[in-house]
Amino acid sequence: KAGVTQTPRYLIKTRGQQVTLSCSPISGHRSVSWYQQTPGQGLQFLFEYFSETQRNKGNFPGRFSGRQFSNSRSEMNVSTLELGDSALYLCASSFRGNEQFFGPGTRLTVL
């Protein structure tokens, strides 16, 4: 099976712009979770989608949003980018919500 894929791998944006990141889970996995990883805050949970519904949400402002499509692919959107949004954004998929399989991440740099 192909692993979790994330696109793009690298992204450079300027403050105030918006960005959309994409995640394709492993075939058959219906749960997709997103995480933000920064040196200062570590790995922080953003949200989880299951069968196109947001099942759980972390403590992030409303500028961070996501969605999941019927094929389980997921997108994450960040509007009005701030310098502090620079991070590695990781997506993970799982079959039964136990073991999570991570993608390689999208490195977002906000200038």
Next chain:
Amino acid sequence: SQQGEEDPQALSIQEGENATMNCSYKTSINNLQWYRQNSGRGLVHLILIRSNEREKHSGRLRVTLDTSKKSSSLLITASRAADTASYFCATDAGYGQNFVFGPGTRLSVLP
């Protein structure tokens, strides 16, 4: 606040030595998982231990779980330079609860 807390934050050992990392958490869990992350990449799942298990082995990895002390340890035996990475514990409190990752332990295995 993060549930899982690993210690030490950083560990440097010689090839062939054993490496032990510890994780403490705060609330009841369904299972605890260990992940490895090579520099700036996605996380790789290493091992999952359920709350009713006390010890689990996988190759050179040995994980213990003490639910009374809310702690877990990961032992890597006969370490290799390729084991150099950051190691994270993640707690799963069950359906509807998101994974919570600790800040990680940076392991350096010197040849």
